[in-house]
Amino acid sequence: MAKNRTSFVCRDCGGTQPKWIGRCPDCGAWDALESFTESAASATSSVGTVAGIALTGSIEGDGGATGVLAKAVPLIEIDQLDVPRIPTEISELDRVLGGGLVPGAVALLGGEPGIGKSTILMQVAASVVGAGRTVLYASSEESPQQIRLRGDRLIGEDLASASELFLCTETNLVRIIEEIRRVKPALVLLDSIQMVYRGDLDAPPGSTTQLRRCCHDLVQVAKITGAAVVVVGHVTKEGQLAGPKLLEHLVDAVLSFEGDREHGHRIIRATKNRFGSTQEIGLFEMTDAGLQEIDEGGIAVEVDGPGISGSILTATMAGTRCLPVEIQALTSTGFLGSAKRRGTGLDSNRLAMLIAVLEKHGGQRLADQDIFAAVTGGIRVVEPAADLALVLAIAGAHHGRAMSRGTVVLGEIGLTGEVRSVRNIEQRLRELARRGATSAIVPSSQAAPSQNLGLEILPVRGIGAALGLLN
Ligand code: TYD
Ligand code: MG
DSSP: OOOOEEEEEETTTOOEESSOOSBOTTTOOBTOEEEEEEOHHHHTOOTTEETTEEOOSOOSTTOOTTOOOOSOOOGGGOOOOSOOOBOOSOHHHHHHHTSSBOTTOEEEEEEOTTSSHHHHHHHHHHHHHHTTOOEEEEESSSOHHHHHHHHHHHHGGGGGGOTTEEEEOOOBHHHHHHHHHHHOOSEEEEEOGGGOBOTTSSSOTTSHHHHHHHHHHHHHHHHHHOOEEEEEEEBOTTSSBSSHHHHHTTSSEEEEEEEOSSSSEEEEEEEEETTSOSSOEEEEEEETTEEEEOOGGGSOOOOSSSOOTTEEEEEEEETTEEEEEEEEEEEEEOOTTSOOEEEESSOHHHHHHHHHHHHHHHOOOOTTEEEEEEEGGGOOOOSGGGHHHHHHHHHHHHHTOOOOTTEEEOOEEOTTSBEEOOTTHHHHHHHHHHTTOOEEEEEGGGHHHHTTSSSEEEEESBHHHHHTTOO
């Protein structure tokens, strides 16, 4: 008889080790290895059987875009040129997905508790049902009454006619899969992967073993039935999907819900997308009537009034869109050798590098300063075009010097302190001018394309010249 195999999987990076050790040799995380038992029977289970349930054929209309090809055929004979889609009819979400959910594919939706994951699932369910498709909403977190209450609030009177919207509140994955087989939905929404379990595994819900097996089973179910599946995953306090690499490589798309839970905007971004780009973002605002789509015009920045030290305006590109953003920084005296560096909405490695450049080429003494930097409005800036704005915000905060409010800053910073060009500078400057900016600090290499956009242009070659422009 085949034996069960036990290995140890890192919760953070997904690396597998034959024995338990205190520190993951792949990513260096401490105490992150969890035992993972794979039963020999399940490892060799045939396609068409998931969690002991036989599933056959494509379920509804669209068919499985990622259906199983057991027999090899020449690639050229695959005539499916366009991936069929199930539009969510929520255009900001469809933009991120690349046109809609893909039948037979699994998307993982991650985000902090309270950010709006269950809300958007209900909105997606309503619009997909409204388009005449069957949806199964499987919630392992909330009671049927709670979900009905949310449904009433978000869908209102249309809920009465949404007879093809099915709900199950089950935590046993095998039973959820049975319901998928019975209801034959075009779309399955599972809230959340951390709460479901397979009874045959000797591990609690949310553990590495359960997460991996349950997600794997759902991927198989999607492939076999042709249903599109959206799975909610909670993020850990570090802002990562729990067991990030464990699940990321299993699914077809990873969407992350970002933003400030208390107020501000909600942004959905694809960090992985097998059927579309990962450049676009979806912009939302949480209101009494659920998540409302907004466009870039809905992102407000303050360009009037006196300059504030530690605050600089810039613009960031998100796909084809240009968002005006405010970068803020604060410095305070800390301990030499153990000063804190914290970035919200910023890449922490980039922040550390820019502080080093500021010390070396900007002549600033920051070794004993705690430095906090943030992007306002819950937006994440993941491109180097905001480097110069961040550096000026930190230096301004440190010296109590400000940039006049109407002055915006664009530029990437190199390791030698030079200010380098940024892409789409004209689009960014045009957007900032439209918002009321009056002057712009730009890389000297881009002084020419920056002219005639209605802004006074202040070209700078290096970080030292830019620091000299702080008042
Ligand atoms: P929820 O979608 O439950 O968050 P998650 O599933 O990510 O944990 O809801 C997030 C918050 O949004 C919750 O605190 C209540 C609020 N909310 C609204 O402001 N308006 C609404 O219409 C709904 C449904 C929720
Ligand atoms: Mg929820």
